[in-house]
Amino acid sequence: MSAPLLAIRDLCVRFRNEKGTRDVVAGVSLDVNPGEIVALVGESGSGKSVTALSILQLLPPGLGSNPAGSIRLDGTEMVGAPEAVLRAARGPKAAMIFQEPMTALNPLHSIGRQIGEVLALRSPLDATARRRRIGDLLREVGLEALAGRLDAFPHQLSGGQRQRVMIAMALAAEPRLLIADEPTTALDVTVEAKILDLLHHLVESRGLGLLLITHNLNVVRRHADRVLVMHQGALVEGGPTEAIFTAPAHDYTRHLIAAEPKGRPAPVAPEAPDVLNAADIRVAFTLSRTVFGATRSELVAVDRAALTVRRGETLAIVGESGSGKSTLGFALLRLVPSTGRIVFLGQDLRRLSGRALRARRRAFQIVFQDPYGSLSPRMTIGDVVGEGLAAHGLEADAAARRARVQAVLAEVGLDPEMIDRFPHEFSGGQRQRVAIARALALDPDLVVLDEPTSALDRSIQAQVIDLLRAIQAKRGLAYLFISHDLKVVRAMSHRLIVMKAGRIVETGPVEAVIAAPREAYTKALIDAAMLNA
Incomplete structure (x- = not known):
């Protein structure tokens, strides 16, 4: 039998901070053969990405000790290799698809x-x-x-x-080996299927090895030859994919397989007032101009969109990547230039500018898709969450502001004593909770949630969805929920609108649209979601 394309033996990685050191990867051993897809799964913070970064020796400097053990990539030892050897290996031997494209x-x-x-x-x-x-x-x-x-x-x-x-x-x-760290995190279900089929085809046609790191177990079951399960830095189970799914031996593996968004949001009160009412929203980006500065060509990202969101209601916006979902959300918050009518709590936002608009922003907040890129690495989470309070002149007393920040951290399920830690000390799920806390600190009436769970594993997704529903029920918040994951949409939303090429093509109650879509495009989205289910 030929040697593995990737052979890792007893890999150990230790991180250091002001409180000491901790093992984030402990004694991991795995192989990837040519023409094979091996999936590495586990919750946020389990050590999956650290293991992947260690292969090409890409761990950030200053975190602690260098990887120990052995990593042989196409016969070349990577641990302790000189820079020239590493440069020669990065690309032709192995290439990495990173999780956060905006950062990479x-x-x-x-x-x-x-x-x-x-x-x-x-x-x-x-x-x-x-x-x-x-x-x-x-x-x-x-x-x-x-x-x-x-x-x-x-x-x-x-x-x-x-x-x-x-x-x-x-x-x-x-490359001979592809290391894909959550390669479809930001993709809608139809594009996700195409990309994974493409990667699968490359493995078969070129004989590539693929190490697939993902939290989507449905994807794993459909594409992987073998599954390795990580928990708290160690491999707890591994084997052929179907065997792992049909007869998991470890309690943690059973927990992962069972975890998925469940339940439905609380019903909206019949007399609930409108929080947001928008009509004829149009967003266009200039692609080229004439020598005199006039627009020669433009890309229409949102075309004549209209929607209403009531207090205590979640309206989902779904559609493929590039359909205009996020752009519409940004336009409604006046974060990108647009035309049309935007009425928020009875007030026309078009008539506000400068200081008046900034004051109004307190009542509508946003949670961004990327919990890594949306938090400043130079600020403690106390400063991150409290920044809006300071900007709006709330809780001018430092002690009162700190107490309010700690209260909202507790509300989102974080230990208030973590207030002085930095974002890099938290897992992805914890960082998203910090981002939610930042939005809630100003006591808003509307929160735009732009793919807030796409970067999270299924078990953490379920926790965040439960958290968002509980906060909505407690505060009467209106949510505008942008997502490509129909399972999450179903668990979170009352109504949905479907966007294609900047236009709303279908709208209605979630269950009605999913059960009987009128548009062929909506049916294609649902069919793709079912294929990956």
């Missing part, structure tokens, strides 16, 4: 330049051939529309589009 992509360089840099390092293509190859890679990952827009920057793309650009960059080096 350079915001100052176009996507064409970033993919082209990988090609320039690995192949002597001239400019024309390189541009053609970049277009081919973008089409291969389902970004046909961007093949002619290589000058687009990351901030001009949706979260799902940025994730696919990351996959194209990884494929550009033509």
